Amino acid sequence: MHIRGVILDVDGTLVDSNDAHASAWVEAMAEYGYKVAFAKVRPLIGMGGDKVLPETVHLTKDSSTGQQISKRREAIFKERYFPGLRAFPGAKELLQEMRKRGLKLAVASSAKPDELKLFLRLVGAEDLIEEETSSKDVQRSKPDPDVMRVTLKRTGLDAYEVLMIGDTAYDIEAAEKVHVRTIAFRCGGWKDADLAGAIAIYDGPADLLAHYDCSPLAR
Structure with a gap:
């Protein structure tokens, strides 16, 4: 074939970049009052925010807070983690x-x-x-x-x-x-x-x- x-x-x-993505999610969630362990987020990397948010903080990606967390995660990832990848x-x-x-x-x-x-x-x-x-x-x-x-x-x-x-x-x-x-x-x-x-x-x-x-x- x-x-x-x-x-x-x-x-x-x-x-x-998988660890960096997980860390960025954890930090973004924490800024909005959600304490989620790295160990819970790390196995979810490979999915998008439409899956990660419901699995961790029970929010949809289209909810107001879900959108804010996603945007913050993106900023954290680019500012704090991307330069070291x-x-x-x-x-x-x-x-x-x-x-x-x-x-x-x-x-x-x-x-x-x-x-x-x-x-x-x-x-x-x-x-x-x-x-x-x-x-x-x-x-x-x-x-x-x-x-x-x-x-x-x-x-x-x-x-x-x-x-x-x-x-x-x-x-x-x-x-x-x-x-x-x-x-x-x-x-x-x-x-x-x-x-x-x-x-x-x-x-x-x-x-x-x-x-x-x-x-x-x-x-």
Whole structure:
């Protein structure tokens, strides 16, 4: 089965940002009187605010307070955490290798559009990614399949021609719902047992790059 395209997650997959996102949520919630433990928020990273807020403080993202917390989280993340973020080793090189081999690359992220652009710039991937889908393009974040469905359509490819690369069970579940198979990375902090739905698991971009020729990408 010839693979023609790859849909990638960004947070925790290409950029080491999951802990930073969790910390920003915790701090933003605290400013509005909600004391939520980091340990409760961290496993939710990979979802968008439409899932994180109801799961932690029982607010919808469209409520007045929910909107305020979301905006504050975004500001905290950009001001306090983004400057210290780094791409995972091998992230850009993996993307370059995939493009070199003729694969079409797209990203499907629960991030806001401006954050997504910052991440792609951090990786050095602006000219390597052909399609981008962010939170503004869909109503529901992962593990709902909306972002995957939109991204798959934008690639112009069929599900059997595409692989997803992500770091959470939410990536795998969202991809499965549109019949796309997933390669998972451990670098986002999830255990192998939680990534059991993936067809292959690697430590991160550098590990997949080192084993590219025997990976599902080359089959």
